[in-house]
Amino acid sequence: MNYLRITLLLLLLSSTVFSNSTNIYQYQKNIQDAKKLYLSKTPPLHISYENSVNNGDTLLIQINEKNISDVKLTFKDINLPFYKNPFKKNSFYALVPISYYNKTSNEKVIISYVRNNIREFTFAKIRVKQGNYKSEKIKVANSKVNLSQNNSARTAKEYKEAMEIYNTNSSEILWKKDFIMPMFSKITSNFGTKRVYNDQLKSFHSGIDFKADVGSRVVAANDGIVKFVGDRFYSGNSIIIDHGQGIYTCYFHLSKILVKENQKVSKKDLIALSGDTGRITGPHLHFGVRVHGELVNPENLFTLLNKLNEKY
Numbered sequence: 681m682n683y684l685r686i687t688l689l690l691l692l693l694s695s696t697v698f699s700n701s702t703n704i705y706q707y708q709k710n711i712q713d714a715k716k717l718y719l720s721k722t723p724p725l726h727i728s729y730e731n732s733v734n735n736g737d738t739l740l741i742q743i744n745e746k747n748i749s750d751v752k753l754t755f756k757d758i759n760l761p762f763y764k765n766p767f768k769k770n771s772f773y774a775l776v777p778i779s780y781y782n783k784t785s786n787e788k789v790i791i792s793y794v795r796n797n798i799r800e801f802t803f804a805k806i807r808v809k810q811g812n813y814k815s816e817k818i819k820v821a822n823s824k825v826n827l828s829q830n831n832s833a834r835t836a837k838e839y840k841e842a843m844e845i846y847n848t849n850s851s852e853i854l855w856k857k858d859f860i861m862p863m864f865s866k867i868t869s870n871f872g873t874k875r876v877y878n879d880q881l882k883s884f885h886s887g888i889d890f891k892a893d894v895g896s897r898v899v900a901a902n903d904g905i906v907k908f909v910g911d912r913f914y915s916g917n918s919i920i921i922d923h924g925q926g927i928y929t930c931y932f933h934l935s936k937i938l939v940k941e942n943q944k945v946s947k948k949d950l951i952a953l954s955g956d957t958g959r960i961t962g963p964h965l966h967f968g969v970r971v972h973g974e975l976v977n978p979e980n981l982f983t984l985l986n987k988l989n990e991k992y
Contacts (some may be wrong), residue, residue, distance in 0.1 A: 681788075684731065684874065685894055685900075689773035692946070697912065698819060698827075701832065701917075703814050703959075706756040709782050713953070714959060718772065719906070721936065724802070725743055725745050725748075725791070725793070725802055726743065726744040726745055727741065727742070727743050727787075727791070727802070727804060728741075728742045728743075728744070728804075729741040729804055729806070729807060731804075731806055731807060732804055732805075732806065732807040732808075732809055733778055733806060733808060733809070734778070734808075734809050734810070734811035734977075734980075735778055735779065735780050735781070735783075735808060735809070735810055735811055736778065736779075736780040736811055736813075736871065736872050736884075736975075736976060736977050736980075737777065737778055737811070737890050737976060737977050737980040737981075738775050738777050738807060738854045738971055738976045738981045739775070739776040739777075739778060739789075739979070739983055739989075740773065740774075740775060740776075740979060740984040740987070741753070741762075741773065741774045741791075741804060742765070742770050742771060742772070742773045742787065742988075743762065743771065743772045743773075743791075743793075744770060745766070745770060745788075745793075746770045747795060748772075748793045748795045749793070749794045749795075750792075750794045750799075751772050751774075751791070751793040752791070752792045752793070752794060753774055753776070753789050753790060753791050753792070754789070754790045754792075754909050755787065755789050755790075756777050756787070757777075757866065758960070758972070760774055760775075760776060760926075760972060761774065761795065761849075761851075762774040762793075763925050765988055766853055766856070767988055767989050767990075768988075769822060773988060775925075775926065775927070775971050775972070775981075775984070776789060777970075777971040777972055777973075777974035777975075777976045778808055780872060780972075780973060780975065782808050783808070783810075784808060784809055784810050785807075786805065786806075786807055786808075787805075787806050787807075788803045788804070788805055788806075788810055789804040789806065789971050790802075791803060791804050800843065801834060811872055813870075813872035813873055813874065813884070814870070814872075814873050814874070815868065815873065815876060816873050816874070816876065817876045818883075820978065825828065833911060834913050835913045835914065838912045838913060838914075841908075842912075842920070843973065845887065845907050845920055845922075845928070845949060845970075846920075846928055846970045846973040847907055847973040848922075848965070848974065849874055849925065849926040850922065850924050851924075851925065852924050852925070852945070853923075853924045853925050854870070854902075854903050854904045854905065854922065854924035855902040855904065855923050855924065855947070856903065856905045856989075857902065857903070857947055857989065858902075858982075858985075858986040858989055859900075859901050859902045859947075859981075859982040859985050859986060860901055860902070860947065860948070860982075861888075861901065861967065861978075861982075862890075862898050862899050862900070862901055862929075862931060862965065862967050863892060863896060863954070863965060863983075864898070865890040865891050865897055865965075866890070866891040867888055867889065867890060867891075867894055868889045868890070868891050868964060868985070869888070869889035869961065870885070870888060871886070871888055871977040871978060872884055872885060872977065873885040873889055885931075886966070886968050886975045887930065887966050887967050887968030887978060888966070888967050888973075888978055888979070889965070889966050889967075890954075890964060890965040890967065891953035891963050891964060892963060892964050892965045893954070894935050894954065894963045895935060895936075895953045895955075896935065896950040896953065896956065896965070897950055897952055897953065897954075898931055898950070898951055898953060898965055899947075899948045899949060899950055900921060900929075900945045900946065900947055900948065900949045900951050901921070901923075901929045901943065901947070901967075901982075902918075902923055902929075902943075902947045903923065903947050904921040904922050904923040904924070904929070904945055905922045905942065905943070905944055905945070905948050906919060906920070906921055906922075906939045906940065906941055906942060906943045906944075906945060906951075907920045907921065907922045907928070907941065907942075908920040908941060909937050909939060909940060909941055911957065911958075912958065913959070914958055914959045915932035915933060915958045915959075915966065916932060916933045916934065916955065916956075916957025916958025916959075916960065917932075917933070917934035917935065917936070917950055917957045917958075918930065918931065918958075919931040919934065919937060919939065919952055919954060920930050921945060924971040926971055926973075927969070927970075927971055927981075927985070928969065928970045929967070929968070929969050929978075930966075930967065930968040930969065930970070931951065931952055931965065931966075931967060932954055932958065932965070932966040932967075932968070933951060933954070933956060933958050933960050933964065933965065933966050934952040934954060934955050934965075935952075935953050935955025935956070935957065935963075936952060936953040936955070937952050938939070938950060938951055938952055938953070939949075939951045939952070944946050969981055969982075
């Protein structure tokens with residue numbers, strides 16, 4: 681590696697990683713440690729990831745390496761942990777949720793780890809692409825689109841309460857088996873579809889809608905702990921399940937809830953019956969997932985998570 685390349689890499693690291701005083705990589709002598717990495721012939725990490733990802737999808741990064749610890753990453757202004765992969769020895773994984781609103785761009789994920797008592801850095805280059813999302817028009821009561829002052833206050837309170845749950849990351853993984861969908865039924869609306877309510881573009885579809893009459897069985901997508909049950913303005917009767925390490929599944933518009941908060945559930949447990957509560961045009965099940973607080977495509981996420989459980 682020539683000195684020009686070393687200089688460029690050090691400038692990149694100093695401007696990207698060390699500029700934020702609140703960054704998780706705070707410690708003394710950042711530049712000196714970076715020099716040690718690039719001037720010494722340290723072996724490269726064994727990192728695997730897809731170098732392109734759609735907005736609204738999740739990036740899975742895996743590191744297969746012995747004798748490293750305290751593995752972290754920074755993506756844009758977000759600091760996220762790596763977790764030990766419980767299914768594979770000497771392996772770490774991280775989930776990077778890509779916002780639906782992320783434009784097409786080239787991005788870098790800065791990765792930090794400790795080896796031989798020295799913090800080292802590397803990065804992964806990715807390309808964020810725009811997913812092929814459709815648009816649909818929906819007619820609902822005007823009161824559900826243009827909210828009254830009371831309903832605006834209610835929805836703001838409910839959103840704040842929900843985000844406090846979604847932004848809580850437990851270090852423990854609560855699942856050991858593959859994730860499944862909460863029911864086997866026709867998908868009537870996919871994740872990412874632009875939602876035009878009464879000719880007003882209000883949002884994108886934040887999950888998957890399953891065709892279901894009132895009273896259809898809804899099961900848990902995997903093992904976890906129920907973190908919320910209750911009635912909300914938009915989603916009606918709702919359940920949120922924590923699966924550990926920043927992964928949450930959400931079950932909305934239910935007619936009957938069959939679990940309680942803080943209850944442990946297992947994959948395929950009957951947790952609710954589908955319904956037509958909340959802002960809705962007819963009975964169905966809305967199913968969503970969040971990773972580190974961000975709404976992401978459930979089908980894409982489950983494919984990635986189930987890869988972790990593959991036997992090597």
